[in-house]
Amino acid sequence: MTTGNMQEGNVLKPVKVGVCGLGTVGSGTVNVLRRNAEEIARRTGRPIIVEQIGARRDNPNCDTTGINITRDIFDVVSNPEIDVVVELIGGYDIARELVLKAIANGKHVVTANKALIAVHGNEIFAAAREQGVVVAYESAVAGGIPVIKGIREGLSANKINWLAGIINGTGNYIMTQMRDYGRDFNDVLKEAQELGYAEADPTFDVEGIDAAHKLTILGSVAFGIPLQFEKAYTEGISKITPLDIEQADELGYIIKHLGIARRNDNGVELRVHPTLIPKDRLIANVHGVLNAVMVQGDAVGPTMYYGPGAGAEPTASSVIADIVDIARGLDIDYANRVPPLGFTDETLDQNTPILPMEEVNTAYYLRIQAVDRPGVLANIASILSEKGISIEAIIQKEAKESQLVPIILLTHQTKEQQMNAAIADIEALADVNDEVVRIRVEGLDS
Amino acid sequence: MTTGNMQEGNVLKPVKVGVCGLGTVGSGTVNVLRRNAEEIARRTGRPIIVEQIGARRDNPNCDTTGINITRDIFDVVSNPEIDVVVELIGGYDIARELVLKAIANGKHVVTANKALIAVHGNEIFAAAREQGVVVAYESAVAGGIPVIKGIREGLSANKINWLAGIINGTGNYIMTQMRDYGRDFNDVLKEAQELGYAEADPTFDVEGIDAAHKLTILGSVAFGIPLQFEKAYTEGISKITPLDIEQADELGYIIKHLGIARRNDNGVELRVHPTLIPKDRLIANVHGVLNAVMVQGDAVGPTMYYGPGAGAEPTASSVIADIVDIARGLDIDYANRVPPLGFTDETLDQNTPILPMEEVNTAYYLRIQAVDRPGVLANIASILSEKGISIEAIIQKEAKESQLVPIILLTHQTKEQQMNAAIADIEALADVNDEVVRIRVEGLDS
Numbered sequence: 001m002t003t004g005n006m007q008e009g010n011v012l013k014p015v016k017v018g019v020c021g022l023g024t025v026g027s028g029t030v031n032v033l034r035r036n037a038e039e040i041a042r043r044t045g046r047p048i049i050v051e052q053i054g055a056r057r058d059n060p061n062c063d064t065t066g067i068n069i070t071r072d073i074f075d076v077v078s079n080p081e082i083d084v085v086v087e088l089i090g091g092y093d094i095a096r097e098l099v100l101k102a103i104a105n106g107k108h109v110v111t112a113n114k115a116l117i118a119v120h121g122n123e124i125f126a127a128a129r130e131q132g133v134v135v136a137y138e139s140a141v142a143g144g145i146p147v148i149k150g151i152r153e154g155l156s157a158n159k160i161n162w163l164a165g166i167i168n169g170t171g172n173y174i175m176t177q178m179r180d181y182g183r184d185f186n187d188v189l190k191e192a193q194e195l196g197y198a199e200a201d202p203t204f205d206v207e208g209i210d211a212a213h214k215l216t217i218l219g220s221v222a223f224g225i226p227l228q229f230e231k232a233y234t235e236g237i238s239k240i241t242p243l244d245i246e247q248a249d250e251l252g253y254i255i256k257h258l259g260i261a262r263r264n265d266n267g268v269e270l271r272v273h274p275t276l277i278p279k280d281r282l283i284a285n286v287h288g289v290l291n292a293v294m295v296q297g298d299a300v301g302p303t304m305y306y307g308p309g310a311g312a313e314p315t316a317s318s319v320i321a322d323i324v325d326i327a328r329g330l331d332i333d334y335a336n337r338v339p340p341l342g343f344t345d346e347t348l349d350q351n352t353p354i355l356p357m358e359e360v361n362t363a364y365y366l367r368i369q370a371v372d373r374p375g376v377l378a379n380i381a382s383i384l385s386e387k388g389i390s391i392e393a394i395i396q397k398e399a400k401e402s403q404l405v406p407i408i409l410l411t412h413q414t415k416e417q418q419m420n421a422a423i424a425d426i427e428a429l430a431d432v433n434d435e436v437v438r439i440r441v442e443g444l445d446s
Numbered sequence: 447m448t449t450g451n452m453q454e455g456n457v458l459k460p461v462k463v464g465v466c467g468l469g470t471v472g473s474g475t476v477n478v479l480r481r482n483a484e485e486i487a488r489r490t491g492r493p494i495i496v497e498q499i500g501a502r503r504d505n506p507n508c509d510t511t512g513i514n515i516t517r518d519i520f521d522v523v524s525n526p527e528i529d530v531v532v533e534l535i536g537g538y539d540i541a542r543e544l545v546l547k548a549i550a551n552g553k554h555v556v557t558a559n560k561a562l563i564a565v566h567g568n569e570i571f572a573a574a575r576e577q578g579v580v581v582a583y584e585s586a587v588a589g590g591i592p593v594i595k596g597i598r599e600g601l602s603a604n605k606i607n608w609l610a611g612i613i614n615g616t617g618n619y620i621m622t623q624m625r626d627y628g629r630d631f632n633d634v635l636k637e638a639q640e641l642g643y644a645e646a647d648p649t650f651d652v653e654g655i656d657a658a659h660k661l662t663i664l665g666s667v668a669f670g671i672p673l674q675f676e677k678a679y680t681e682g683i684s685k686i687t688p689l690d691i692e693q694a695d696e697l698g699y700i701i702k703h704l705g706i707a708r709r710n711d712n713g714v715e716l717r718v719h720p721t722l723i724p725k726d727r728l729i730a731n732v733h734g735v736l737n738a739v740m741v742q743g744d745a746v747g748p749t750m751y752y753g754p755g756a757g758a759e760p761t762a763s764s765v766i767a768d769i770v771d772i773a774r775g776l777d778i779d780y781a782n783r784v785p786p787l788g789f790t791d792e793t794l795d796q797n798t799p800i801l802p803m804e805e806v807n808t809a810y811y812l813r814i815q816a817v818d819r820p821g822v823l824a825n826i827a828s829i830l831s832e833k834g835i836s837i838e839a840i841i842q843k844e845a846k847e848s849q850l851v852p853i854i855l856l857t858h859q860t861k862e863q864q865m866n867a868a869i870a871d872i873e874a875l876a877d878v879n880d881e882v883v884r885i886r887v888e889g890l891d892s
Binding site: 012028032033035036039040041042043044045138144145146149150152153154155156157158159224282285286297298299300301302303304305306307308313314316317318319320321324325328329330331332333335336337338339342343344347 | 458474478479481482485486487488489490491584590591592595596598599600601602603604605670728731732743744745746747748749750751752753754757759760762763764765766767770771774775776777778779781782783784785788789790793
């Protein structure tokens with residue numbers, strides 16, 4: 001490291017930061033560091049100075065007066081003046097190269113890049129350990145909400161049993177609009193794109209990949225397991241219809257797109273999918289672009305962390321919190337720091353498997369389009385019974401113009417593979433048209 | 447310090463803890479440290495061992511096998527083996543003496559004692575600084591919710607504008623029961639005492655003193671000001687009636703007992719009182735014994751932290767998190783640690799005043815019992831207008847058996863001293879009987 005704990009009067013030597021990427025979060029970070037410089041220095045005990053910015057172009061939303069600008073982000077990681085490299089370029093390959101070079105050069109790293117950490121985190125943390133530097137990533141999960149800190153440090157006394165989060169703001173915005181106005185998925189998505197809430201290519205958000213990146217990180221921090229993004233089960237919201245939202249409402253539930261991590265005797269569940277939650281759960285009332293993560297620990301019980309999950313300044317808030325953590329303890333040895341995933345590297349659990357979705361136990365909402373003929377319901381009930389699945393509630397609607405009636409079922413918990421088999425049998429019934437709609441149900445109550 | 451960062455294989459030397467007090471929280475702490483010893487050691491990098499317990503009597507809920515027990519808590523602070531003293535005896539004087547002796551002996555201190563920190567914290571933190579030790583108190587505010595860490599570290603980039611919390615579980619339980627079942631305050635309190643949710647002497651809880659202790663701490667951590675409990679405005683819930691809860695509901699509000707800290711150009715507001723909150727705010731849906739704290743920072747926007755605010759293991763969760771923080775960084779210099787109030791000691795703001803309640807701006811709910819005669823409402827409206835107070839909504843109920851009608855008013859924001867003057871004039875009207883009921887209203891929206 002280039003700076004030490006040398007005092008100048010009562011104020012320690014500044015920490016010098018290099019920011020790579022000057023998009024939404026980069027400009028937010030530079031702006032907040034400037035605006036709140038005094039407050040931040042009062043908290044940190046030393047000034048935090050943006051020494052250099054690496055970005056392909058300027059950003060009109062960001063005042064960079066007095067800051068050294070380079071068009072080559074790799075200048076930043078080799079700048080000997082810089083203590084902390086802030087990676088805000090996003091993506092996989094270049095970000096990985098940049099971060100590994102920064103680490104090799106003895107820089108601490110702060111990143112908001114959930115894809116990078118979820119996919120290359122194990123390699124990056126090993127390199128950081130080798131060099132004795134910090135790689136901090138609070139802003140990668142749930143934007144401005146300090147939930148990584150909450151789990152790694154605030155709940156360190158607990159065996160975490162499960163967590164469940166609304167961790168993609170775009171998805172939650174779409175689900176909220178669909179519910180409040182009975183609108184179609186595609187209709188809301190198009191508007192969200194026009195308003196800038198959704199990307200031109202919305203795949204990462206609506207297909208659950210972004211949420212799975214974040215869930216992978218949360219799961220590792222909760223249970224002390226290596227990052228295993230490739231084993232997370234990922235299902236998006238594009239098949240959710242206003243009809244299912246309405247039926248769920250009638251049954252006392254709200255549909256949310258959740259990331260769920262749960263530990264049981266056989267392994268760890270890591271799954272992202274639409275989920276029916278009882279309306280009276282606090283997290284069921286988290287709407288629009290906001291995020292929330294419930295975390296259940298054996299000592300503390302259920303807790304929840306709520307706030308803006310994206311946006312320039314909320315994300316900058318967490319980026320800077322990571323910088324402040326580093327700056328407060330610039331001279332601390334690696335062994336005295338919070339380990340990257342909250343468990344010491346050598347005690348990460350390499351053996352506990354991530355369970356395939358077929359092994360997951362959950363309850364289900366099923367919507368079956370059937371011909372309105374006697375005996376259909378009996379056939380369906382008998383298939384479920386054969387598979388050992390018990391029914392909690394049934395709504396059978398009257399047929400309207402068409403001869404098809406929707407049959408809505410809530411089941412008790414069963415293994416996903418039992419449900420797959422039951423659905424295959426139900427779909428094979430002569431009186432059942434279309435695919436069976438299946439949405440998982442979670443009580444989130446203990 | 448008696449132990450250092452000496453490695454034995456890959457595991458660092460144990461941290462030895464002395465627990466003073468073996469009541470609810472003390473036994474929870476010992477039990478969770480034992481049950482989760484392995485998980486905690488994986489997080490901490492070294493075992494945490496309860497070396498000694500000081501308690502006047504045993505606790506049948508706690509297995510103390512193998513732990514040295516003393517009947518004199520002061521033995522613990524002078525035990526040379528002990529690194530961290532955990533103060534769980536509660537109260538002011540003996541706790542203060544114990545903690546100051548522990549500090550003088552070079553021990554780190556963890557305490558769940560909100561009264562102690564709110565009233566003697568400035569003195570205690572000065573002593574801790576002198577000795578270079580930590581005094582940690584996460585469990586003193588909102589039990590198992592890591593909100594002190596959230597503000598001091600997670601939101602360190604922000605200028606905090608305000609915070610508002612449901613920070614007394616007993617009070618929230620009583621308010622929830624009153625609302626759900628239309629019951630009287632005294633009736634619910636009596637039951638809560640029988641169930642063990644409320645103390646035999648409920649003054650600290652129902653008169654807001656416990657909440658004011660916690661609010662004092664939250665305000666200092668949010669704004670970087672010294673602890674000034676004596677200047678906090680404190681009003682309890684004992685005067686809230688089912689009628690007001692019902693009227694608030696009709697207007698779209700829920701009444702919660704809140705601690706509110708807000709910074710404006712003139713100073714800092716620190717106030718605990720019943721508050722009308724719009725029903726659709728997330729915090730309005732926090733019921734029963736649960737706690738929640740909203741924190742609004744200029745960069746992040748509104749965030750919220752929710753969970754169990756009391757109880758043996760939830761409180762132990764935060765006590766142990768503090769121990770883990772100390773144990774993870776046992777060898778860190780004071781200058782590299784998070785300062786006690788989240789701002790370096792020398793930058794604590796000694797000048798910004800805590801505003802007297804008369805200077806606070808807020809909106810109001812008023813309930814006026816008036817004789818059902820023409821002109822009464824006009825008289826009231828004209829008094830408010832004279833004082834520059836504008837009315838947002840009025841409900842005038844029809845008179846029932848009595849000749850008295852309740853007039854319900856919601857006002858826009860005004861200074862408390864204007865409202866005091868208006869209420870005095872309204873109470874002086876010949877047609878107004880009884881005291882005017884006044885409950886403050888907060889939007890908590892930005």
